[in-house]
Amino acid sequence: MNGLMRSVGYRDRTAALLTQHGKEQVIGPVLEAALGCRVQRVSGYDTDRLGTFTREIPRAGSQIEAARRKARIGMTLSGLSLGLASEGSFGLEPMIGMFPWNVECLIWIDDDRVLEIVGWAQGEAHFGQVLTGDWAKASTFTRRWRFPSHQMVIRPDAANDPRIRKGLAAWAELESAFVSARRESATGRVLLETDVRAHANPTRQHVIRAAAENLAARLQSACPACGAPGFWLVDRAPGLRCSDCGAPTRETLAEILGCVKCPQRISRPCTDRSEADPSRCDSCNP
Structure with missing residues (x-):
């Protein structure tokens, strides 16, 4: 901007x-x-x-x-x-x-x-999941998903089982949780998945x-008319011309910047390319 x-x-x-x-x-x-x-x-x-x-x-x-x-x-x-x-x-x-x-x-x-x-x-x-009753397979999975820097979640049997253990961040507690969940499981299997909470x-x-x-x-992008922050991309105008036949395409010709508070709009021509590839042209590829 x-x-x-x-x-x-x-x-x-x-x-x-x-x-x-x-x-x-x-x-x-x-x-x-x-x-x-x-x-x-x-x-x-x-x-x-x-x-x-x-x-x-x-x-x-x-x-x-x-x-x-x-x-x-x-x-x-x-x-x-x-x-x-x-x-x-x-x-x-x-x-x-x-x-x-x-x-x-x-x-x-x-x-x-x-x-x-x-x-x-x-x-x-x-983010990944594995359902297994084998600790060796479980530990291989957790290493692949960068445990312990990325924490783990464990529950018995299935993805919606309420008996959940979150925030596992050390090998000893992970193995202990795995053994406990396998003991609780009706199938002898445990679902492990990466914990995607931010921390x-x-x-x-x-x-x-x-x-x-x-x-x-x-x-930091202020509206040139009213000074409100948030003056940013709100739409794209198609019409970039085909490099082969010259017809307008659906590719972006200009970006439309707009204000969140007032009607101010500015059209800014795209400068990354001057023509559209013929493969994106409806006339060349009807």
Whole structure:
């Protein structure tokens, strides 16, 4: 966003961050360095009540709705008019669907300016599962998934068994939990999976940090008309011409930047290429 960066008025302000999984250690340094603000960790509420990755409690609503709910709770508990919260989701990589994938959103709510800005990041996730009654196979699996730097979760039999042991971070406790779960199991098998809570999964922490960097960039991009932060990409205009026949294609010709507070929009031509590949042209490939 060259030419749009300028002060947005958050220096020496304090933003509430509701978390019980150490996210302030990842998010705080990024936003504090970029904005001159202070990120205050807020406790006093069990965020697992809003949903768990280990499936005991399903998340209500969408990813961004969950983040917004957490931010609002933190603002209420702290009495601050600035709040932020993050929420992650896990699935398969969207292009070919072969690798576990992590999408993180980080929401910033400013009640003084009545605005909401969201940063996003995504990347390959460090998440795997195995169902086995064999300790040798279990230990091989955990080494593959970088245990003990990435913590483990164990439960007997199946993915929804409520007899769960989380936050396993040492070999002795992992083996003890495995033996106990196998004893409880009706099938003699134990489900092991990587713990994807933020404090337990360094790979996820990297994606959360990237979301914080994206949010910081958005907050530093001010609207040229009203000065509100968050002036960012809101749409793409197709029409890049085919290098072979010259017809307009569905490939992006320009990016549309927009304000979260006023109607201001700016069209910025894409400069990474001047023509579209014929393989992306409907005229050349009807």
